[in-house]
Amino acid sequence: MRVAVIGAGIVGACIARSLAMTGVEVVVLDRGQVGSGTTSRGEGNILVSDKAPGPELDLALASRALWAELADDLGAAMLEFEPKGGLVVATSARGLDVLSGFSRAQREVGVRVSAVSPEEAVDLEPWLATDLPGGSFYDQDAQVQPVMAAVEILADAVRRGATFRAGAEVAGVRTGGRGQVVGIITASGDRVDVDAVVNATGTWGGVVGERLGAPIPVLPRRGFLLVTEPMPRRVEHKVYSADYVDNVAASTEGLETSCVVEGTQGGTILIGASRERVGFDQTMNPGIVRALAEQAVRIFPFLADVQLLRVYRGFRPYCPDHLPVIGPDPRVPGILHACGHEGAGIGLATATGALIASHLTGSGFVVDPGPYLPDRLIDGRTP
Numbered sequence: 001m002r003v004a005v006i007g008a009g010i011v012g013a014c015i016a017r018s019l020a021m022t023g024v025e026v027v028v029l030d031r032g033q034v035g036s037g038t039t040s041r042g043e044g045n046i047l048v049s050d051k052a053p054g055p056e057l058d059l060a061l062a063s064r065a066l067w068a069e070l071a072d073d074l075g076a077a078m079l080e081f082e083p084k085g086g087l088v089v090a091t092s093a094r095g096l097d098v099l100s101g102f103s104r105a106q107r108e109v110g111v112r113v114s115a116v117s118p119e120e121a122v123d124l125e126p127w128l129a130t131d132l133p134g135g136s137f138y139d140q141d142a143q144v145q146p147v148m149a150a151v152e153i154l155a156d157a158v159r160r161g162a163t164f165r166a167g168a169e170v171a172g173v174r175t176g177g178r179g180q181v182v183g184i185i186t187a188s189g190d191r192v193d194v195d196a197v198v199n200a201t202g203t204w205g206g207v208v209g210e211r212l213g214a215p216i217p218v219l220p221r222r223g224f225l226l227v228t229e230p231m232p233r234r235v236e237h238k239v240y241s242a243d244y245v246d247n248v249a250a251s252t253e254g255l256e257t258s259c260v261v262e263g264t265q266g267g268t269i270l271i272g273a274s275r276e277r278v279g280f281d282q283t284m285n286p287g288i289v290r291a292l293a294e295q296a297v298r299i300f301p302f303l304a305d306v307q308l309l310r311v312y313r314g315f316r317p318y319c320p321d322h323l324p325v326i327g328p329d330p331r332v333p334g335i336l337h338a339c340g341h342e343g344a345g346i347g348l349a350t351a352t353g354a355l356i357a358s359h360l361t362g363s364g365f366v367v368d369p370g371p372y373l374p375d376r377l378i379d380g381r382t383p
Helices: 010-021 055-074 093-107 118-124 146-159 202-211 243-249 286-299 301-305 342-361
Strands: 002-006 025-030 086-090 113-116 134-138 163-166 170-175 181-186 191-193 196-199 219-228 238-241 256-263 269-275 308-318 325-328 335-339
Touching (some): 181 196, 196 202, 238 286, 286 301, 308 342, 335 342
Parallel strands (some): 002 196, 086 238
Antiparallel strands (some): 181 191, 256 269
């Protein structure tokens, strides 16, 4: 079997490695370089803390275990993998009540989470504001450097026999007499014979799905990320306000901002996160930058005196029901999708790779594949 994976971001890299490990012949194609699209605009989150019980949390727990295995195989330093844990803090008494109920439900399905008092929160993060009412600590939350991780994972896939073609934009597919995929066509006119094609193009999953004759409703959701000047490390964990969970799950088109703060191995501090549905509009919005900065200072007051190094923005691949699309498309035999992860693509990439490999090879699934299948989003069945 020969499989084309379209997209050399973190999801495509994990798919290629999972397939190569089973002996499948894999060719990865990307119109750019490794990790140059959606992956390059991410924070590198590997989170279970922000997901309610259900299919996405199931996928996140499976992925977290696979990330640990991957770090052991390739070396944590090569991925900048840090099992740092996540501290979710409330900024009001009501927010703490909501967070406590959310955490309780997660605990019942296997998430490791503990309540923390205001004093315990400051013990975990000494530079934290001292007037916060408390929060929850998740020791399973982790972090990677997303582009480094994509490069290393794809390199390992290549060592196992995969090939990678940069600057190769896929324009369409070729099908046989029964409609089965037999190859792909690039924008330059090259033809590549394959038995299956995986659409792992992140935010552009809907556009590429159209080219493959299998459109899916993946939409862009713009987000901004602030990066501070390097400094001695002052934020040890992933730290975010409890309202981030509500914003992740929201479907509104308007702007939503909620504070997410974390340190990096290079000494910079990353500050997010905003979400808004504005298509592929890349316009800079100083108002969003200001709102994120103010929210970050509320949680970490020392940031008021820290300089921003840069601000960047990107697009999260958003599906209407907040679940990624993973699996074979019933309309075109040989087409599979692996996109629509929104802001969780880094964290969910490893289990996504395992699911796609199972669909193509018939091996056992790491989680029930049913909730993620494309069927739910086509033929007028979009939620």
